[in-house]
Amino acid sequence: MNGADFSPWVSARQQAVEDALERWVPADAPAGLGLAMRYGVLDGGKRLRPLLVMAACEALDGHAEAALRAAVAVELIHAYSLVHDDMPCMDNDVLRRGKPTVHVQFGEAQAMLAGDAMQALAFEVLTPDFSNDAGVEPALQARLVSLLARSAGHAGMAGGQAIDLASIGHALGEPALSDMHRRKTGALLQASVLMGAACGQTTPKVWQALSDYGAAIGLAFQVVDDILDVTQASETLGKTAGKDLDHNKPTYVSVLGLDAARRHADALREQAHAALTACGLGARAGALAVLADKVVQREN
């Protein structure tokens, strides 16, 4: 897949995810809760995690309906984590994707509840009550729940956030920083790839290679995030730039320096490509290959 093919591939899938979120995140949930949930997840972001789910599923010619549900579920988990992360007791951020954050718009209590309900909704979306045979078989439903819950929980994203909190003002070595980011950001990105893979048939070798790919781009994403935090303006990022430094948080830039951080991101991109080659999926993995490049070369 080349750049000219990739752009319409992305647009079509972003639209499918947006349509599904529009359909499945209820505007009519009680007392404005649905509005806060929709504000937190609709019309925002590059939908990188959904794209990874769908690219991995398509590489294996997997179950498209299952992948769409997995894509929406992982985006709901990501979006809820941003809603909670922005709250005053965490990062206390007022700007996200160029808009006021959810707690600024709806109040802290509603933001906390909206995040909680978005997490629950992710698992609802994965376990639909199908009345016909067009649905996702229960064993796949359970597998997707298992992958998502583990990547979102104490051993994954939430655990990484706890390390992040505890690390403020502390010097971390590269191994500790890598461990934190593999959990905080990497786990959910890797799970996106594996949820997509679970929608198809894989050998243990292909599963492992896709897992390696997911781990590499998961960490690369955060290294680049750290780089962009110091090199880009808030307007480009759509969120507050320079906040890691302001919060005295250890980052790849503060630990390795800017040049070494950039080299590290490139090395991870190469690891991701090597893992794809090991999959032996050839051109079918084209979207995954371009996504690895985009993760490293993005500007926001």
Next chain:
Amino acid sequence: MNGADFSPWVSARQQAVEDALERWVPADAPAGLGLAMRYGVLDGGKRLRPLLVMAACEALDGHAEAALRAAVAVELIHAYSLVHDDMPCMDNDVLRRGKPTVHVQFGEAQAMLAGDAMQALAFEVLTPDFSNDAGVEPALQARLVSLLARSAGHAGMAGGQAIDLASIGHALGEPALSDMHRRKTGALLQASVLMGAACGQTTPKVWQALSDYGAAIGLAFQVVDDILDVTQASETLGKTAGKDLDHNKPTYVSVLGLDAARRHADALREQAHAALTACGLGARAGALAVLADKVVQREN
């Protein structure tokens, strides 16, 4: 089942749930997160929801391992909701089960993360990766996730909490109050019964009757909660008494008056018993029958 049989029945199951929580809620989750999670869920409460799961499963001679996992999962959801509900942006409560609340003990950020990770853990516990045949079949795993996620999310518990927030200082009629409480408290109690039922074989008639039973005791629980809030001291409750009045929240007592609220609780208890009779399970539903009485007759 009489009172003398019930007490050892409860103790054995409370112990099994405590042991499972001890095993499955990880002390070693990163940066103290596991300690906050364990503080929020271990060694606390009557474990009513787990008892309902297990009583319903046993009434149908269902899958005991699945019911234990469902019991732990629903308790994790309940406990996370208390952790978040006690935070300053919600009820701002400092006392829970006679101990300082999680955010008082560990800070607000860790409390929010602990609650988030407890919710994820509930779905991890429901979808174990069994390597042998002793486990829970995937279709049952998916069914349990579906029931739990829907009762915890926007249409259930979180939706009820949003109504609760919005209702402060407003006069609600009995129908609106009932709708709020059916979601906020009732949905998870009803789901406990249905998760237990899903662990066994049911006819549509038995399923419906158990659903009616769960709805009745779910609402009865909250009516009694409202009564105890005005009639009991904080020491008896293990949490701050009189807080609904202090927070200017509508309750069954403020809407109906104390005597009518008590009559309402009794009527719901009778509905629960009638539903059990309709199940036709006879003595096998003994624990469910006693639990309906205990929900209404409890003193804390």
